[in-house]
Amino acid sequence: MKIIEGVITTPDARVAIAIARFNNFINGSLLQGASDALKRIGQVADDNITVVWVPGAYELPLAVRVLANMGKYDAVIALGTIIRGGTAHFEYVAGEAISGIGNVALNTEVPVAFGVLTTESIEQAIERAGTKAGNKGAEAALTALEMINVIKAIKA
Ligand code: INI
DSSP, rough: OOOOOOOOOOOOOOOEEEESSTTTHHHHHHHHHHHHIIITTTTOOOOEEEEEESSSSHHHHHHHHHHTTOOOOSSSEEEEEEEEEEHHHHHHHHHHHHHHHHHHHHHOOEEEEEEEEESSSSSHHHHHEETEEEHHHHHHHHHHHHHHHHHHHHHH
């Protein structure tokens, strides 16, 4: 039986982070969590991390796709926060972000980690950005590194 499992430590990885400015006060904490996880746990060099800011979560799929297609990055991490408001806007933005970002991974075979919060309230978002429910940015970073190694191992 052959079992393939990815490790997390990936010192040579080149990682791009696409991050939305909308809800920046929460996204900043997601970025901090992602950057800390990449460097402290993954041992990724600071020089190998590129951060790209876009206006909102709706713009993330395009930025993620361009980054993934460059052949310069081993993984792309998408960070953002979509909070339900009084209108259907939430559904449209969240729907586009989720399916658009997911499609990039499938179409490019570059690992893409989804660190976009979709919450009912600001409180729920804060809980997932480094307080009592962990940090979704850090989780996404570790997922990206694990997937780099899993895909590499499958193809080896
Ligand atoms: N963008 C977000 O990142 N989060 C949100 O909660 C949000 N809401 O709710 O409106 C949001 N809207 C902006 C959107 O992502 C685009 O930037 C905008 O529509 C321009 O294309």
